[in-house]
């Protein structure tokens with residue numbers, strides 16, 4: 001089945017500390033945003049892309065789309081103060097059926113194979129998120145003192161994409177807004193509705209470009225993929 005991807009791109013990249021939206025920073029002379037868009041542009045199963053952007057950045061982003069021949073962007077909408085608001089704005093601007101995939105514009109290395117498994121799982125069960133197993137030992141700490149060592153076997157690090165049947169995500173977003181609930185990802189909103197969210201094992205290189213060192217890792221990932 002074809003899917004629609006919602007791409008929140010309206011952040012400011014504070015932790016990157018670049019003095020501009022980090023999505024405009026370049027890896028191999030191509031903006032991060034374009035690397036991410038290409039992953040979907042090149043996927044025959046991606047029907048269309050909906051972008052949330054800052055109003056003052058829209059014109060520049062439209063120029064980038066033309067320059068890099070990105071043709072699947074069906075709508076560009078204004079993002080909100082929080083990521084969740086930007087995702088909801090995308091959802092409101094997207095078609096009202098089928099599978100929707102939410103993906104951080106700041107994760108440029110997503111693999112098509114993971115996307116397709118997510119779409120398949122969401123078709124079957126309603127909701128699926130990309131995740132990798134925790135590699136490190138994780139402990140709960142209060143006031144600098146360890147309270148608990150969490151069983152690593154049950155720990156997963158959650159990424160995007162997160163894939164949903166349209167109705168599942170729409171209800172979760174609507175209820176979260178109504179109740180003033182702010183989650184850290186879409187799965188959290190769906191979980192609150194009592195829905196089961198499935199894990200699809202992803203890859204560790206699906207990094208979110210968040211801090212300066214991620215740019216170095218990003219260059220290495222691109223070099224490895226060229227070999």
Ligand code: CTP
Nearest residue numbers: 008009010011012013014015081082086105106
């Ligand atoms: N995002 C968004 N709207 C917001 C905040 C974030 O669309 N109000 C987007 C970002 O552009 C990014 C994705 O959500 O593609 C993931 O967010 P994050 O990595 O936190 O990016 P920023 O919020 O830009 O970075 P920071 O938190 O360091 O300021």
Ligand code: MG
Nearest residue numbers: 011012013083
């Ligand atoms: Mg942020």
